[in-house]
Amino acid sequence: MDFTEEQLKRYSRHIILPEVGGKGQKKISDSKVLIIGAGGLGCPVGYYLAAAGVGTIAMVDDDVVELSNLQRQIAHSVETLNVKKADSAKKTFEALNPDVNVVAIKERLNSKNILDYFREYDIIVDGTDNFPTRYLINDACVMLKKPLVSGAILRFEGQVTTIMPHDGPCYRCLFEEPPPAGLVPSCQEAGVLGVLPGVIGALQATEVLKLIIGKGTPLKGSLLIYDALGVNFRKVKVPKNDDCPVCGKNPTITDLTDLPEEYCSI
Amino acid sequence: MAVKVKIPVPLQRLTQGKEEVEGAPGTVIALVEDLDKQYPGLAERISEDGKLRRFVNIYVNEEDVRFKENEKTEVKDGDEVSIVPAIAGGAV
Numbered sequence: 001m002d003f004t005e006e007q008l009k010r011y012s013r014h015i016i017l018p019e020v021g022g023k024g025q026k027k028i029s030d031s032k033v034l035i036i037g038a039g040g041l042g043c044p045v046g047y048y049l050a051a052a053g054v055g056t057i058a059m060v061d062d063d064v065v066e067l068s069n070l071q072r073q074i075a076h077s078v079e080t081l082n083v084k085k086a087d088s089a090k091k092t093f094e095a096l097n098p099d100v101n102v103v104a105i106k107e108r109l110n111s112k113n114i115l116d117y118f119r120e121y122d123i124i125v126d127g128t129d130n131f132p133t134r135y136l137i138n139d140a141c142v143m144l145k146k147p148l149v150s151g152a153i154l155r156f157e158g159q160v161t162t163i164m165p166h167d168g169p170c171y172r173c174l175f176e177e178p179p180p181a182g183l184v185p186s187c188q189e190a191g192v193l194g195v196l197p198g199v200i201g202a203l204q205a206t207e208v209l210k211l212i213i214g215k216g217t218p219l220k221g222s223l224l225i226y227d228a229l230g231v232n233f234r235k236v237k238v239p240k241n242d243d244c245p246v247c248g249k250n251p252t253i254t255d256l257t258d259l260p261e262e263y264c265s266i
Numbered sequence: 267m268a269v270k271v272k273i274p275v276p277l278q279r280l281t282q283g284k285e286e287v288e289g290a291p292g293t294v295i296a297l298v299e300d301l302d303k304q305y306p307g308l309a310e311r312i313s314e315d316g317k318l319r320r321f322v323n324i325y326v327n328e329e330d331v332r333f334k335e336n337e338k339t340e341v342k343d344g345d346e347v348s349i350v351p352a353i354a355g356g357a358v
Contacts, residue, residue, distance in 0.1 A: 131354045154353040157275040175352040179321040192355060225350065230285050236325045236348060239333045
């Protein structure tokens with residue numbers, strides 16, 4: 001595809017960067033990214049990727065927009081209250097950039113449907129609010145060897161990491177097991193500073209674009225921790241775990257299974 | 267001098283809101299137990315029967331202790347220790 005005059009203008013600040021150029025912008029236009037969760041994290045990730053011209057963006061979310069979401073979920077508005085979040089985000093992103101094809105998937109991911117959805121996309125972005133889905137996404141990405149950009153937030157703290165399956169650690173190498181219910185407070189109980197997912201989501205979107213254009217160093221083998229109150233960014237090393245149950249030498253998890261819902265406490 | 271320990275947000279209610287506390291040098295598990303004396307309840311959240319829980323990591327100067335000597339990893343004066351639990355919020 002050749003760029004139109006309008007597209008050359010729209011993406012001119014990208015094209016002028018030697019690291020991106022016309023070639024990089026073409027890669028961005030040809031890429032397909034699937035984002036799980038059209039909430040605090042999914043909104044800014046999808047918004048920036050739409051602005052950047054990512055060709056196809058899938059938004060996976062079965063929830064509807066509520067008033068208490070609008071403190072941080074910037075793709076939604078009072079106009080889309082009670083509308084499915086995936087549809088609301090599609091409307092916003094396509095208004096920003098009609099070049100982008102936004103696919104609204106208004107379903108919950110489970111062990112049966114996840115591989116079929118993921119197979120169609122180049123990069124997966126995790127912006128979910130619960131551990132069962134987080135581990136399911138990780139395992140599916142390991143099985144399909146799909147790059148995964150993972151982000152999580154709570155109160156004033158956020159975590160980001162990029163997972164390149166088999167070429168670095170996965171989420172289970174980092175945290176072998178999800179915490180049992182009740183041991184970690186949920187966002188609903190604990191609250192979250194509205195701008196925090198903006199910071200973490202922008203970092204995730206940056207990782208996605210770097211992967212697409214193939215420039216820079218991905219946040220692989222490291223966990224970036226942002227503490228908004230102390231204004232600290234810390235990076236800790238995440239080694240690949242040879243005993244990892246899903247990507248280790250002798251994996252014990254070879255099939256996808258759904259964790260019980262009570263793990264959903266966060 | 268002592269060991270500086272970064273407390274993650276979900277555990278800060280046990281440390282009266284402090285994001286950094288100090289503990290005595292020694293093994294990681296001894297440090298956790300020492301912190302528990304100052305901030306009761308902390309050890310239970312991080313460890314169980316002297317073993318670190320599998321959804322909480324401890325880093326000594328950015329190195330994950332699981333890939334060193336785990337609970338028995340030595341922590342010296344001046345080392346920086348981070349406690350990092352899995353968190354999952356995002357879409358709620």
